[in-house]
Amino acid sequence: MSSDWELNLDKEQFLAQHWQKAPLLIRGAIKNFKPPISSDELAGLAYEEEVEARIVEHQEDNWQLFHGPFSATDYQRKHPWTLLVQAVDQYIPEVAQLRKLVDFIPQWRVDDVMASYASDGGSVGPHFDNYDVFLLQGEGHRLWKTGQFCDSSSPLVDHDSLRLLSQFNTEAEYLLEPGDILYVPPGIAHWGTAQGECTTFSIGFRAPRITEMVSRFTDALIEQLDPDLFYSDARIEVATRPGEIRPRDLDRVSAQIQAALDQSEGNHWFGELATEPRYEQFPDEDELSEARSQLSDGANGIELNSAAKLAWQHEAGRVVVFANGDSRSFSESIMPLQIALSDAWKLNKAELAAACADPESSGWLDYLLESGCVFIL
Ligand code: SIN
Numbered sequence: 258m259s260s261d262w263e264l265n266l267d268k269e270q271f272l273a274q275h276w277q278k279a280p281l282l283i284r285g286a287i288k289n290f291k292p293p294i295s296s297d298e299l300a301g302l303a304y305e306e307e308v309e310a311r312i313v314e315h316q317e318d319n320w321q322l323f324h325g326p327f328s329a330t331d332y333q334r335k336h337p338w339t340l341l342v343q344a345v346d347q348y349i350p351e352v353a354q355l356r357k358l359v360d361f362i363p364q365w366r367v368d369d370v371m372a373s374y375a376s377d378g379g380s381v382g383p384h385f386d387n388y389d390v391f392l393l394q395g396e397g398h399r400l401w402k403t404g405q406f407c408d409s410s411s412p413l414v415d416h417d418s419l420r421l422l423s424q425f426n427t428e429a430e431y432l433l434e435p436g437d438i439l440y441v442p443p444g445i446a447h448w449g450t451a452q453g454e455c456t457t458f459s460i461g462f463r464a465p466r467i468t469e470m471v472s473r474f475t476d477a478l479i480e481q482l483d484p485d486l487f488y489s490d491a492r493i494e495v496a497t498r499p500g501e502i503r504p505r506d507l508d509r510v511s512a513q514i515q516a517a518l519d520q521s522e523g524n525h526w527f528g529e530l531a532t533e534p535r536y537e538q539f540p541d542e543d544e545l546s547e548a549r550s551q552l553s554d555g556a557n558g559i560e561l562n563s564a565a566k567l568a569w570q571h572e573a574g575r576v577v578v579f580a581n582g583d584s585r586s587f588s589e590s591i592m593p594l595q596i597a598l599s600d601a602w603k604l605n606k607a608e609l610a611a612a613c614a615d616p617e618s619s620g621w622l623d624y625l626l627e628s629g630c631v632f633i634l
């Protein structure tokens with residue numbers, strides 16, 4: 258497994274000048290890069306029922322979208338086409354290793370690694386995404402164009418299922434070779450076309466919608482607020498126009514809402530939201546008891562599941578662990594283990610033995626097993 262890949266990038270400079278702002282071509286981003294999955298393997302993965310896969314085929318301006326699972330005949334097409342397979346990192350640990358390249362950005366910001374195969378001329382068309390993406394060239398070559406900044410008011414082609422831009426103002430063109438990366442921030446129009454057959458890995462980020470954050474925050478707040486508190490207006494001013502809701506009344510409303518917001522305690526809803534799994538994969542009772550007995554028999558280590566969404570935060574002598582959309586609080590004694598696991602994606606035999614000998618760390622291990630974040634080696 259090529260976990261020793263390194264990103265040839267000045268991270269500080271990238272974060273200051275490009276992240277969320279401007280595209281960047283990183284030529285030779287990874288030395289000695291060998292794609293962790295071939296186009297044949299990718300095609301095979303898209304046969305599977307549970308794998309989210311799409312094909313986009315186009316003849317000039319006529320774009321068609323097909324949903325998987327696919328079979329061999331789906332790969333015989335008249336016109337240029339692209340196969341897109343979502344969350345390949347969750348099925349292929351070698352592909353998951355690509356996420357390590359962007360470990361200088363908090364892990365919980367990463368969504369998945371999508372992989373695509375395109376025939377000569379294949380493209381998914383001019384579009385924009387709402388998320389940051391690192392487009393890593395696997396096999397072959399792809400010509401990328403980047404364009405204008407877009408938002409929900411940008412004109413789209415009239416199409417039932419594809420969100421294609423009807424206008425594309427090319428600002429730059431890049432011909433990507435194996436191991437090159439093009440970083441594209443949210444909202445920037447981009448359009449890739451395969452030159453010969455090629456594969457691309459898209460390391461995609463996630464960002465919760467503000468509406469979703471407000472909804473989670475208020476759900477948590479409502480749980481904490483006393484339902485028997487009501488709007489109040491002691492020392493109200495005399496109403497001279499009795500039907501009117503006066504600015505002073507609305508100021509009172511705002512002040513009372515603000516006072517309620519200020520009572521909010523805890524922010525675990527954010528970590529739970531940020532670590533929500535793409536596909537639920539909790540172990541069943543049998544798998545869990547098998548894992549527990551392997552652990553008590555002295556296992557060789559544990560490893561993070563490729564699909565695990567795991568994060569943590571430090572607060573007042575405690576460490577709150579967020580695991581696949583759930584959270585639990587532990588004493589801060591588990592912090593070195595949590596850091597080691599998030600860093601290396603595994604714990605070795607000695608680290609595991611030490612953890613099993615300590616009740617708090619054992620509780621933490623059990624929680625990680627229960628939430629489907631780790632497996633026993
Ligand atoms: C592709 O791999 O062809 C599409 C990736 C993207 O535009 O986000």
Ligand code: CO
Pocket residue numbers: 384385386390447
């Ligand atoms: Co895109």
